[in-house]
Amino acid sequence: MSVGPTLIGSVQRALHLLDAVGASERPVTAKALARGAELPLATTYHLLRTLVHEGYLRKLDDGYVLGEQVGALRQHNSLQALLPKIRPVLRALRDEVGGAAYLSLFSGSEIKIVDIVDGPGTPSVDLWVGVQEAAHATAFGKCILSCLDADGRRDYLAGNQLADLTPHTITDARVLEQRLSQCTDVFNDCEEYLLGTACLATPVRAPGVIGAVAISLPSHRLRSAEPRSLQRASERVSRAFALTS
Structure with missing residues (x-):
């Protein structure tokens, strides 16, 4: 029975x-x-x-x-449905560059890492300070901040202090704004978040999406990293989002 x-x-x-x-x-x-x-x-x-x-x-x-939670579930479900398409892109980027790969998004009023692809030889960064509190010190955070309009960026920075994480961290809002206006496609941080670690990021461009694809690697390898690999990955991720919008 x-x-x-x-x-x-x-x-x-x-x-x-x-x-x-x-x-x-x-x-x-x-x-x-x-x-x-x-x-x-x-x-x-x-x-x-x-x-x-x-x-x-x-x-x-x-x-x-x-209620609002149902809308949040729908948003999360759409992202989960995209992960099978996005993760192979991040995996290929990790293997091509030799560094952990990340996808981060601006959701509501927060910057969130929504996927990480690393490996034994390409460990991800120890996120000892929350992503929300460290956008000014990470390449993907600066990349996303640059995509916000002036009011959105001002509101975000007003609610989040520019914490001094390393001797290389930008803690002056005017200097940060100048850096954001200088970069158009590829953003970097070199030991701004964590000593010994560097990061490169480029925007995800799709309707209704503000995000970034990033890689992290030892800081001594930053100069030799090829940004074109990162840009190709970002373009593929952007297309995946655009097809679902």
């Missing part, structure tokens, strides 16, 4: 409510949701309060609609 999988009923019920709200073009009342899911009204209210608290639903005067 086969035994079916163990399922958690409360999770199933919550998901059914979420599906019902998502399938409606208008806000849905708790009573309508309870009838459709064949649930007691009290149980429905408990589940709805939880979904609202977690951001998956919003309560309006005339019923419930999908």
